[in-house]
Amino acid sequence: MAITSVKTGSSFTNLTKYDSFLAGNAGYSPSSFESIATYTASGGETSFTFSSIPQTYSSLQVRCMLRRNTTGAANMGFRPNNDTSTNYTRHSLIGDGASASAAGSASGTYSYTQNLVIVPGTTSGAYSGQIWDILDYASTTKYKTFKVFSGYDANGSGEVGLNSNVWLSTSAITSLVVYFAGDAVDANSTFALYGIKG
Amino acid sequence: MATTYEAIQTTTLASAAATITFSSIAASWTDLRLVITNTSTLASANYLINFNGDTGANYSYTVLSGDASGTPTARSTRATGTTYGFLGLQYVGSSTTIPSFFTLDIFSYAGSTYKTTLGTALNDQNGTGEVMNIVNLWRDTAAITSVLITCNGTTMKVGTIATLYGIKAA
Numbered sequence: 001m002a003i004t005s006v007k008t009g010s011s012f013t014n015l016t017k018y019d020s021f022l023a024g025n026a027g028y029s030p031s032s033f034e035s036i037a038t039y040t041a042s043g044g045e046t047s048f049t050f051s052s053i054p055q056t057y058s059s060l061q062v063r064c065m066l067r068r069n070t071t072g073a074a075n076m077g078f079r080p081n082n083d084t085s086t087n088y089t090r091h092s093l094i095g096d097g098a099s100a101s102a103a104g105s106a107s108g109t110y111s112y113t114q115n116l117v118i119v120p121g122t123t124s125g126a127y128s129g130q131i132w133d134i135l136d137y138a139s140t141t142k143y144k145t146f147k148v149f150s151g152y153d154a155n156g157s158g159e160v161g162l163n164s165n166v167w168l169s170t171s172a173i174t175s176l177v178v179y180f181a182g183d184a185v186d187a188n189s190t191f192a193l194y195g196i197k198g
Numbered sequence: 199m200a201t202t203y204e205a206i207q208t209t210t211l212a213s214a215a216a217t218i219t220f221s222s223i224a225a226s227w228t229d230l231r232l233v234i235t236n237t238s239t240l241a242s243a244n245y246l247i248n249f250n251g252d253t254g255a256n257y258s259y260t261v262l263s264g265d266a267s268g269t270p271t272a273r274s275t276r277a278t279g280t281t282y283g284f285l286g287l288q289y290v291g292s293s294t295t296i297p298s299f300f301t302l303d304i305f306s307y308a309g310s311t312y313k314t315t316l317g318t319a320l321n322d323q324n325g326t327g328e329v330m331n332i333v334n335l336w337r338d339t340a341a342i343t344s345v346l347i348t349c350n351g352t353t354m355k356v357g358t359i360a361t362l363y364g365i366k367a368a
Binding site for chain 2: 065125126153
């Protein structure tokens with residue numbers, strides 16, 4: 001039975017009548033920017049995977065703070081759905097503190113940033129920062145574009161740059177393999193995946 | 199409880215000021231993001247940043263920039279052992295009506311490592327302009343609890359808006 005009245009003289013006193021169940025409180029507005037998953041490296045991994053990515057967002061963003069723990073090529077990249085075929089193209093614009101340079105490649109086997117990841121022997125305690133934006137990742141009619149802003153400074157060395165990558169597939173991205181081109185990531189490097197609603 | 203992407207503090211200048219300070223920043227988020235729109239009455243000025251009031255030589259930065267004044271040019275510069283971080287340049291000949299746009303992402307600001315930031319500084323003046331991408335390093339392992347923005351050599355104009363956001367990972 002619905003409650004339709006509260007009368008004086010009852011054990012409930014000093015009650016305020018509201019016309020809404022919010023009872024004077026602000027309504028809840030779900031965020032358009034949601035945290036999906038976070039990975040913290042134990043050190044020595046050559047790759048790891050963000051799996052079972054919900055298809056309910058418009059775009060994805062991955063925010064990374066990382067170091068390599070080997071002195072190999074300082075690239076880091078993604079393989080959507082673990083695609084290891086030559087389905088990736090890339091362009092980059094990079095500054096190293098002395099000069100600006102541009103590069104590009106086609107028919108690659110992963111999306112990646114050119115260098116831009118700090119390596120061992122470089123200012124202990126300093127990490128590279130990276131922000132990857134993956135637009136329209138759930139589309140089944142479009143190729144996938146990645147926009148990457150990344151860099152590191154080590155008080156005497158450093159690089160900052162912009163990369164664009166295209167994954168030449170119309171498949172929706174359901175997983176992301178984070179890949180270190182045969183080398184490994186250092187402990188306490190973090191990778192946070194976010195979903196953005198449009 | 200902190201939400202995933204949350205405006206922490208906003209400052210809108212009601213009078214011209216040389217500095218803006220965000221203080222008492224809680225350690226509730228993972229990253230911070232600073233967004234500034236600004237106009238200036240002076241031809242050009244460097245926008246600088248300090249954390250926790252540290253004015254020691256604990257900052258350094260690397261810059262990638264490009265402009266189209268005369269021959270389009272892309273360049274890169276570096277500074278080491280500075281007493282400030284670098285937000286960007288208010289372009290020479292800045293308009294009083296065309297705003298510049300600065301962003302700064304601060305990774306793991308409450309963590310125990312040195313602090314890396316990625317920033318952009320964008321000025322387009324309808325014929326001239328410059329775009330900058332900047333990586334800063336603050337060599338301090340303390341959590342960031344305050345951020346000071348300084349307009350070096352001039353003031354930020356009335357109507358400048360600076361907003362500090364918190365971004366929280368799962």
